[in-house]
Amino acid sequence: MTADVSVPNDTPADPADIPVDALPSRGPLWKRLPVVRQLRTSVGLQRGMLVTGVVITAIFLVTAIFAPLIAPYGGSQLRSGSVAFGAQKAPSAAHLLGTTVGGYDVLSRVVWGTRTALLVMIAAVVLSIFLGIFLGLVSGYFGGWIDRVLVVVADAIYAFPSLLLAIVAAIVISKGQSSMWGGILAAAISITVVFVPQYFRVVRSEVVRVKAEAFVEAAKVIGTPPARIMVRHVLRNSVRTLPLIVTLNCSEAILTLAGLGFLGFGIEPSAAAEWGYDLNKALSDVTSGIWWTSVFPGVAIVLTVLGVTLVGESLNDLADPRLRTRRAAGRRGARAAVQSEVDVVEVDPLDAPPVADEDTSTGRTGSHDETTGGAR
Amino acid sequence: MSAQEPVIDVRDLKVTFATDAGDVAAVRGVSLHVDPGQVLAIVGESGSGKTVTARSILGLLPETALASGAVVLRRNDDAASSDVLSLSPSRLREVRGRDAAMVFQEPSTALNPVFPVGWQIAEGLRAHRRLTRAEAHREAVDVLRRVGIPDPEERAKHYPHQFSGGQKQRIVIAQALVLNPGLVIADEPTTALDVTVQAEILDLLRRLPEEFGTAIVLITHNMGVVADLADQVAVMYHGRIVEQADVRTLFSAPQHPYTRALLDAVPRVGGPRLRPARTAPVGETALTAAPSTGAPVVEARSLTITYPGRFRRPGFTAVDGVDLSIHAGEVLGLVGESGSGKTTIGRAIAGLTPVTGGELTVLGTQVRGIHERDFRAVRRRIGFVFQDPATSFNPLLTIAACVAEPLLVHGVAKDLDAARPRVDELLEAVQLPKAYGDRFPHELSGGQRQRASLARALALDPELLIADEPTSALDVSVQARVLDLFARLQEELGFACLFISHDLAVVDLLADRIAVLHHGKLVEQGTGAQVLGAPQDPYTQRLLASLPVPDPVEQAERREAWRALVTR
Numbered sequence: 043m044t045a046d047v048s049v050p051n052d053t054p055a056d057p058a059d060i061p062v063d064a065l066p067s068r069g070p071l072w073k074r075l076p077v078v079r080q081l082r083t084s085v086g087l088q089r090g091m092l093v094t095g096v097v098i099t100a101i102f103l104v105t106a107i108f109a110p111l112i113a114p115y116g117g118s119q120l121r122s123g124s125v126a127f128g129a130q131k132a133p134s135a136a137h138l139l140g141t142t143v144g145g146y147d148v149l150s151r152v153v154w155g156t157r158t159a160l161l162v163m164i165a166a167v168v169l170s171i172f173l174g175i176f177l178g179l180v181s182g183y184f185g186g187w188i189d190r191v192l193v194v195v196a197d198a199i200y201a202f203p204s205l206l207l208a209i210v211a212a213i214v215i216s217k218g219q220s221s222m223w224g225g226i227l228a229a230a231i232s233i234t235v236v237f238v239p240q241y242f243r244v245v246r247s248e249v250v251r252v253k254a255e256a257f258v259e260a261a262k263v264i265g266t267p268p269a270r271i272m273v274r275h276v277l278r279n280s281v282r283t284l285p286l287i288v289t290l291n292c293s294e295a296i297l298t299l300a301g302l303g304f305l306g307f308g309i310e311p312s313a314a315a316e317w318g319y320d321l322n323k324a325l326s327d328v329t330s331g332i333w334w335t336s337v338f339p340g341v342a343i344v345l346t347v348l349g350v351t352l353v354g355e356s357l358n359d360l361a362d363p364r365l366r367t368r369r370a371a372g373r374r375g376a377r378a379a380v381q382s383e384v385d386v387v388e389v390d391p392l393d394a395p396p397v398a399d400e401d402t403s404t405g406r407t408g409s410h411d412e413t414t415g416g417a418r
Numbered sequence: 419m420s421a422q423e424p425v426i427d428v429r430d431l432k433v434t435f436a437t438d439a440g441d442v443a444a445v446r447g448v449s450l451h452v453d454p455g456q457v458l459a460i461v462g463e464s465g466s467g468k469t470v471t472a473r474s475i476l477g478l479l480p481e482t483a484l485a486s487g488a489v490v491l492r493r494n495d496d497a498a499s500s501d502v503l504s505l506s507p508s509r510l511r512e513v514r515g516r517d518a519a520m521v522f523q524e525p526s527t528a529l530n531p532v533f534p535v536g537w538q539i540a541e542g543l544r545a546h547r548r549l550t551r552a553e554a555h556r557e558a559v560d561v562l563r564r565v566g567i568p569d570p571e572e573r574a575k576h577y578p579h580q581f582s583g584g585q586k587q588r589i590v591i592a593q594a595l596v597l598n599p600g601l602v603i604a605d606e607p608t609t610a611l612d613v614t615v616q617a618e619i620l621d622l623l624r625r626l627p628e629e630f631g632t633a634i635v636l637i638t639h640n641m642g643v644v645a646d647l648a649d650q651v652a653v654m655y656h657g658r659i660v661e662q663a664d665v666r667t668l669f670s671a672p673q674h675p676y677t678r679a680l681l682d683a684v685p686r687v688g689g690p691r692l693r694p695a696r697t698a699p700v701g702e703t704a705l706t707a708a709p710s711t712g713a714p715v716v717e718a719r720s721l722t723i724t725y726p727g728r729f730r731r732p733g734f735t736a737v738d739g740v741d742l743s744i745h746a747g748e749v750l751g752l753v754g755e756s757g758s759g760k761t762t763i764g765r766a767i768a769g770l771t772p773v774t775g776g777e778l779t780v781l782g783t784q785v786r787g788i789h790e791r792d793f794r795a796v797r798r799r800i801g802f803v804f805q806d807p808a809t810s811f812n813p814l815l816t817i818a819a820c821v822a823e824p825l826l827v828h829g830v831a832k833d834l835d836a837a838r839p840r841v842d843e844l845l846e847a848v849q850l851p852k853a854y855g856d857r858f859p860h861e862l863s864g865g866q867r868q869r870a871s872l873a874r875a876l877a878l879d880p881e882l883l884i885a886d887e888p889t890s891a892l893d894v895s896v897q898a899r900v901l902d903l904f905a906r907l908q909e910e911l912g913f914a915c916l917f918i919s920h921d922l923a924v925v926d927l928l929a930d931r932i933a934v935l936h937h938g939k940l941v942e943q944g945t946g947a948q949v950l951g952a953p954q955d956p957y958t959q960r961l962l963a964s965l966p967v968p969d970p971v972e973q974a975e976r977r978e979a980w981r982a983l984v985t986r
Contacts, residue, residue, distance in 0.1 A: 256810040264824040265797035
């Protein structure tokens, strides 16, 4: 008999259908982590975008984590010793980026602001992810009236401008309180309200798709209870696009937080440093030629959003085989590739082909692994 | 004819694809040529490179492909020939449709649903020649008439969804023929069609060389289609042509071991069976008489299944008053074309589709209107093998975990480790090495996966196994292995089985009795010899006559018999 060679009915209409590889040899765990994997497979401009994004994001993270070591002063510090910093001082040796109208050190405010942004990002994404996934799973799997009600509610939330919704949520939640955690949670929860429908929708549509797959029916046929089907079979196959949405939502969270702060619904300056608030206070400085109070927090917002968005967009492009660019064929010689494949493929003794000089087992499954890999 | 230049001359074609895992050589040095008016069939299994070869004739390879060699295509007016691989995009566009055209596998996706078919045919004309709208339309109507669309003036204004599958494929062929190309490439032109429709399309394709003077490159994996249509056959294996011969020589005296294996693997109606005929107890020859050996495993009485309609339309009755029974240890083959309701019956027995009328008793339990909770006990006595092995496994679980699922769900084993001995035993029973249990589904080939699927279905020692087209997604030689295994396991374990298939030959290999479905109604049932040897119902007769057999001489006779039956 001959080798089992599994290929979609061999009409490679687009690159997604092209025979990919034999047994994808699984490397060590760190090479299969979401971002690391994409870094290794990307080429050209896409790789440049991803690397830029990763570097900016890494700088952001390091700054946030080591803020006490990096910042010369505390975020709400007004004086060193007994000497006040003074307001609207130009950049100098003592204050590298100058001071604000309120008498804070701009550099310290920018550095400490990364911490606030990171905390809000984490809190907002964690809260909305759990709620969104749960609702999406239940709604998509069971359907019926629960599904209809939840979809209508999600659509209704979409209908509001998200910033307006966040303002209302901030007022309802914090009621003018302004401690650091109170402010961060208020901002995070108000962002959550906007994000939950997004996760809900994505997860729900994936669940509806996965629910119709044969392996879910296979589970039903053997009498698997619904809860087990949902957790074991549907959930893990429905969350593969989430890493992308998470990165994109992180940048949106920063913008919403800054927007809230700019409008005065954010965190009080004495509780924690926050870029939106600083920008608001710097408004009047701009006309009087004091540029340093507005430029640096603004640059911080732009860079952070840019970094996270670049990572997200690159992941998005790389996850889609049709958008992903590859190295041109034949550059390293087909022979070498065939050779390496033989090393990977263990020819099943039962399916060994009669003329098995080389075995090029191929399959769509390879590209399938590509897309599910992120969820593992 | 041989004095003429070939229509297409492929010399040492090599195609390499760039993939994430490095380069993959899909075609490794293929040379072939087709003379005018000839039919060359390229056969081979999935991944053998036959489609890639054909697509490179039209320059239809994706960007990631790198082709070398020469593909010399002659102009349809014999003026010149050109190497397709080195043409500029605009010159390539001129060549496509004029010198060579393509017929695709799936007619329903090859036509644009928002334009009338006449417009779509005329579009190809107007892209190549300066014609007025009316002239183009006239030619489109003309070509539609020639491919056998009745009332073409009126039908040219219709949209694709208003045609049946077979008619759509005729339209796609008309679209390919309208510029009178010297070569038509038909990529699995009948794979998506039912066997009775396939016979009609094959009949049309056979007329093309005579009536249009067109040469055909036919890509297929169906040896029956090859025997029916081809003059020359090229057998491809792993990107190379391993054997090339005219059709009679190839079928009567195959040279290459791969060709021989391929031909041996093709199941034939009336060929050697995989299972010994059941020693039927006395009284079972009469099908209506209840056998003495206990109650049947499955019993359906005027079973009706209706899918609810939408927007106040009446529902669709998929299964209409079917009576059938499966006895313990018996294999019932359920045959029918797409839409005949055969899968619906299988799903109803497995409790996946609700029964809306009649009675259905499965393992002593009345299924109609039953609650899922009450059906669970029955479920552990039923195994189910799905059609597509690629999608019936959770891609994130290992094979061992998938096979162990039934054991865990029904509390036979506490956890995966406890289930592992039984899983290994099952994998061994389906001839998979134990180590495969630790692999993920995508790391197995299609045939291996289908065997793992069988292992999962047998995990709880079911009394009834439902196999829904278990081999239709597999290559023919793999199919032979899976069927072989299936027959052996059935003999060892003695489960009753409902074997659903559209392929009469496959069913004939395995089934004790065969039931033929047509439009939701059971038209005929009986033993294999009765139904396939001396069919009574006209539909069964037509079905049997439409089936191309992998033997060019015999097929030529059968073709005449089919013509007589159709025109009668």
